[in-house]
Amino acid sequence: MNPHLHPSESLPSSADVPLNGGKGLARFTSYARKNLYLGGVLGLGSPLGLLGIRYYWDHRLSVNRWIYFELVEHGSYYIYAGVGTVLAMALWGVWSGRKVDVQRGRAQALERAALRLRDMADTDGLTGVHVRRHLLEKLDEELRRAERYKYPVASLFVDVDNFKAFNEAHGHMVGDEVLRRIAQVTRASVRETDIVGRYGGDEFLVMLPHANAREAFSAAERIRKGVEKLTVTSKMGAAVPVTVSVGMIAAVPHEADVLRFLEIADQALHRSKGLGKNCTILCDVPATVPGAPLPKEKKS
Numbered sequence: 001m002n003p004h005l006h007p008s009e010s011l012p013s014s015a016d017v018p019l020n021g022g023k024g025l026a027r028f029t030s031y032a033r034k035n036l037y038l039g040g041v042l043g044l045g046s047p048l049g050l051l052g053i054r055y056y057w058d059h060r061l062s063v064n065r066w067i068y069f070e071l072v073e074h075g076s077y078y079i080y081a082g083v084g085t086v087l088a089m090a091l092w093g094v095w096s097g098r099k100v101d102v103q104r105g106r107a108q109a110l111e112r113a114a115l116r117l118r119d120m121a122d123t124d125g126l127t128g129v130h131v132r133r134h135l136l137e138k139l140d141e142e143l144r145r146a147e148r149y150k151y152p153v154a155s156l157f158v159d160v161d162n163f164k165a166f167n168e169a170h171g172h173m174v175g176d177e178v179l180r181r182i183a184q185v186t187r188a189s190v191r192e193t194d195i196v197g198r199y200g201g202d203e204f205l206v207m208l209p210h211a212n213a214r215e216a217f218s219a220a221e222r223i224r225k226g227v228e229k230l231t232v233t234s235k236m237g238a239a240v241p242v243t244v245s246v247g248m249i250a251a252v253p254h255e256a257d258v259l260r261f262l263e264i265a266d267q268a269l270h271r272s273k274g275l276g277k278n279c280t281i282l283c284d285v286p287a288t289v290p291g292a293p294l295p296k297e298k299k300s
Contacts, residue, residue, distance in 0.1 A: 090094035126176055129199035135205050136258060138195050141258040142209050154216030154250035155261060156206040157269040158223055161243045161277040163202035168177060170234045178242055181230055190221035205262075213250040213282060219247040220280045228278065243278035247271060250282065 056063050071078065121173065122134040130138075146153045160166070160182065163238025167175040186204055187196050199205040205250065206223075208216050224246055232240045249261065268281040275281070 055188075060158055113296070124198040127179055127198050129183050129187065129204070130195060131203075132197065132199050132205075135195065135197035135199065135207065139205075139207050139261070140256065140258050141262060142207060143253050143258060146209070147253045147256050150175050150252055151210050152212050152250055152252050154208040154211040154213070154219075154248060155265045156204075156208070156216065156220050156246055156248040157199070157262075157265050158182070158204040158206065158220075158222070158244050159226050159269055159273070160202040161245055161273075166240075170240060174232065178230075178232055181232065182242070182244065185226040185230065186223050189226050190219050194219075208250075211250060216248055218249040218278065220248050220282070224278065224280055243273040245277045246280040247272050248280065248282050251278060 084123070122130055124131050142153055147152075160178065163175065163178075178241070179198075181197070183196070183204065186206060190196065190208065192208055193209065194211075195207040197205050206219070208219060211219070224244055227242055227244045230242050232242050234240045247265050249265040249268065251261075253261065264283050268283045272279050272281040
């Protein structure tokens with residue numbers, strides 16, 4: 001199946017081709033007949049060629065004499081026909097080749113356009129990170145792999161502190177710049193294999209495959225401290241402090257339950273907000289064990 005097609009838009013199989021009156025089937029039949037005739041003609045080359053060789057061998061003296069006088073009398077015509085045929089076939093080859101190149105170029109352009117559209121659909125226009133839908137798809141895939149191969153996965157909720165009041169005080173233009181800068185800091189603070197996305201208005205989600213609690217907590221602290229060091233200027237030219245709160249979970253999932261996994265990380269985020277903000281709360285117990293105790297918390 002083409003990876004760029006939706007499952008409902010898969011290419012038709014041979015069973016889907018109409019039996020009567022279908023253009024695709026008519027074209028296939030036409031090509032089949034043409035190739036059948038061509039193959040038959042080429043196949044006749046073997047017996048006809050053998051017949052010609054035997055005739056020449058038995059009548060080589062008379063044939064050689066005829067060829068000699070034919071070239072002497074009409075050699076210019078043969079030269080004209082040979083040169084003309086070569087030029088005509090060469091021009092036909094150039095024309096048909098350029099036609100194929102144009103079709104191939106159009107196909108490649110369409111493929112690049114489809115890839116750009118897919119990237120645009122998966123990327124947040126403001127911050128340049130992934131959108132929520134793509135994040136949840138990737139997290140679901142990663143949790144299934146982690147459940148199968150028994151390795152840890154960490155998820156970080158990064159929420160901008162007092163962002164609503166910040167927008168009201170400094171305007172949405174400054175708020176948008178803050179979101180862009182936080183996205184840059186977040187991407188720079190994690191590994192290339194980690195996935196960063198915008199989960200909500202002022203909330204980011206980071207997925208860290210193969211990251212234990214210590215590694216995930218270190219990444220969360222790099223993000224938090226990096227945002228704390230940001231220099232943001234208001235419309236009046238004054239420096240405006242920006243901080244984030246981080247709630248996170250790091251666990252080897254026992255069941256690929258995305259909502260349950262994120263629920264515990266979200267609870268840690270709310271706990272981080274309640275403790276005065278600008279801090280990190282880590283829940284380092286499996287998110288999907290039925291009847292699991294309340295998660296342990298680790299505060300930065």
